[in-house]
Amino acid sequence: MLRPWKLEFKIDKKSSKAVYLQIADTIIADIRSGRLRAGDVLPGSRILASMLEVNRNTVVEAYQVLINEDWAISKERKGIFVSDRLPSSFEIYPVDTKARINDHIPYADPFIIDFDDGHPDSKIAPITELARAYRQIFDRKARWQMMGYTDVHGDIEFRRAISRMLNHQRGMDTTEHEISITRGSQMAMFLTAKSLLNPGDYVVVENPGYKPAWKAIEHTGAQLLPISVDQEGIIVEDLIQILKKNKKIKAIYLTPHRQYPTTVTLSLARRLKLVDLSNEYGITIIEDDYDNEFHFGYRPILPLSSFAELDNYVYIGTMSKVVAPALRIGYLATKDTLLLEKIGELRKIIDVQGDVIMEQAVLELIKEGAVRKHIKRATIHYRNKRDFVYRLLKQYMAGCADFNLPDGGLAFWITPKAELNWDIVTDLLLDHKIKIIHPKHYGFDQYINGFRLSYGSLSEEQLDQSIKVIGEILSGQHQGSSPA
Helix, strand or coil: CCCCCCCCCCCCCCCCCCCHHHHHHHHHHHHHCCCCCCCCCCCHHHHHHHHHCCHHHHHHHHHHHHHCCCCCCECCCCEEECCCCCCCCCCCCCHHHHHHHHHHCCCCCCCCCEEECCCCHHHHHCHHHHHHHHHHHHCCCHHHEEEHCCCCCEEEEEEEHHHHHHHHHHCCCCCHHHEEEECCHHHHHHHHHHHHCCCCCEEEEECCCCCHHHHHHHCCCEEEEEEEEEEEEHHHHHHHHHHHCCCCCEEECCCCCCCCCCCCCCCCCHHHHHHHHHHHHHCCCEEEECCCCCCCCCCCCCHHHHCCCCCEEEEEECCCCCCCCCCCCCCECCCHHHHHHHHHHHHHHCCCCCCCCHHHHHHHHHHCCCHHHHHHHHHHHHHHHHHHHHHHHHHCCCCCEEECCCCCCCEEEEEEECCCCCHHHHHHHHHEEEEECCCCCCCCCCCCCCEEEEEECCHHHHHHHHHHHHHHHHHHHCCCCCCC
């Protein structure tokens, strides 16, 4: 029988660091010091909880952090072991365990810490379940039936499952015949724009906003009309003023649930007014609900497309954040049958169909409840990580930037208290091997004095290490000098 490693430290209940993180960081320190080696078994959660006089769930959370960050692996019916595939930045060096508990000790990392667009954590994706389902689908006796072409809009059963999900969880009223499956949400946006818009049309967009969608719109020859965003979302009064000038507005592109990039939610009053304006002027609302699944409050805000009064809409969503970032499955929903026909014809030209076998595999995960369970686990994981980041922001940036606690999603919006030179800021961050998206990528014709700090794909150690540096650089720029 394998002999478990003994943990020799006491919980500091006065520390601002959560107990489960104290446990996880101490174990990481022992791995890094060489005291724990690849393949060593860790104590069972009940045993360790008893040793430390803490709740067993606290130990389970600590072990989950280790597994998520690749420091440990779980072997079914055997226990938790130190990983034999340690993180690429791993480097043994002597560590003072007590100091490690109370103070963050950074270590050399040859890779840039990249605050991406809000990617999920691939380490917690249900890859094993997906691979199993994929093999089962491919090995079925009737697999030859899947080798030919199918409906251009995707597998009918899969579309039916997406329709049920939209109806039950997002308050919409759809059928499988109003759904088209795409290779990611960007393809859904491109197909929608090319099928709906003509040269000379105008499309209202949020400013700041999502430039990849703007490019899809501009590719049609349509022109963008940017409208500013405040704490209640897109400013509808500005839209009314534009409509009074009789502009040929064909569509409005929105991210109303958690506006990209600022994360604000479009207020109910503005939602209702947008529905009225859309109906009155015959404007199609293109609703990009890119960030719906991970909500930390009572329930997410229902889409604009769920309003029964809304006549013209295209609703766009994705499965990439639900299952895995590399899974390129998006979808769109619309009651405009003529538009859906055009989308189908265009889809035939550029991509005659999607990955039918993968659609069937994901469908299996939906049927057996694996997707629902994953979303539940992932929501807890991201909520804990959001709270961790919020504590870091209050510790390192409260004096130089404004930010709010988002009720969901995988990112914060950070607004410095002073106007900054973002070319200098981003260069200074790169010197520290930290990369953020330059604010020029959010604005229409000028820089936005703010940036999106995504946390989904980064470890807590990376977040702690980098947010402190970002705070120092912002403070230095605020005061007119850069930090040493």
